[in-house]
Amino acid sequence: MRWKAFPDPVHDGQRQFRRVLAAMAEPGTLQVAEAPAVPDDAAIGAALWGTLLALCDLETRLWIAPGLEAGGLIDALGFHTGCRVTAAPEEADFALVTPASLSAPAPAFAEGSDAYPDRSTTLLVVLDALAEEGPWRLAGPGIPGTRTLEVGAAAPLMRRLAANRARFPRGLDAILTCGERLAAIPRSTRLEAQALGQPQEDSACMSQ
Template sequence: MQRPSLTGGFRDAPKDAAFAFRAVMNTMAKPGEINSVTGAEPPAGLSIAAGVVLLTLCDPETPVYLAPRFDLLEVRDWITFHTGAPFVAASAAHFALGTWGELPLGDFPVGSAAYPDRSATLIVEVDDLRSEGATLSGPGIKDSAALSLPDRAAIQQNAALFPRGLDFIFTCGDRLAALPRSTKVS
């Protein structure tokens, strides 16, 4: 039997990643929109959507931070085998994976005024993802949108850093939504 870390990757990487990326791109372009994705079977504890995002965006060039709950040998092995991404502390991360409460928001790079793109993208595993709750407005949103968010105040603080700041991808089962720094939350 194969080690579990060797399985659960994309079957047809070029095509699976293409479909997955379009779903991720659409959510980032349209905050509040929830899309479902397929193609990854990550180890227990990790949602399909989080697995798909990791496979789609991470590789040896993108250091990843794992919050304690996911900092397990099984998860590390899986990410290493399928993406080759190195694991780092929050301050050096391009991507981070964790639940909201476990992610040290203040530690991640938010980019500089000259290069605001040099900031981390946080993959946040949530138990609940619905188009209701906080009211969103800004780029990508016609009038307003709604999304269940774990913590409005922290997200407002992040948006206040614009153009610097973190971007979030919320994952729940096989569904995901995104919240870029440009979104105003009320």
């Protein structure tokens, strides 16, 4: 099998979930996944693969942006998790995306309703860079004061997430990944671009 499962699905899945939970509870903090390595021709990193293994099963529907299925991801997901792949973004519980795949025409993901805001798509984002300290300023629940984040060239994604605030409680939550690194920006986070600093050298993905 080129795509590997967790060596210990129960406990490794639990650890990966706790990393995602910690990232979601404290937006802008980085977590490092200990997930199985992905095949060389995969378009996603280990942190994202581990998140899919931990959260997806036959009750979840996944939308995949063109190109990210590289390396036989869809077959591997079917085998390891049983999750269904959907072509309709509004039906997706999770969506595998890159920032570029969110530029016009943007897929119409589910944002929930005012009565059921939880019925919304969670974005699982593949980034070129991800590091603490960067040009995007985060504030809100889970953040003492402010945090900043480096996400590389991700303007369409950040515009989409910054628009969350106006529609709250409807909105999209994002789990950001880059290689083995993982962070999250839930819809409760207030996002703005601060005076641009230089992207840091160590922010690029190591494992891809």
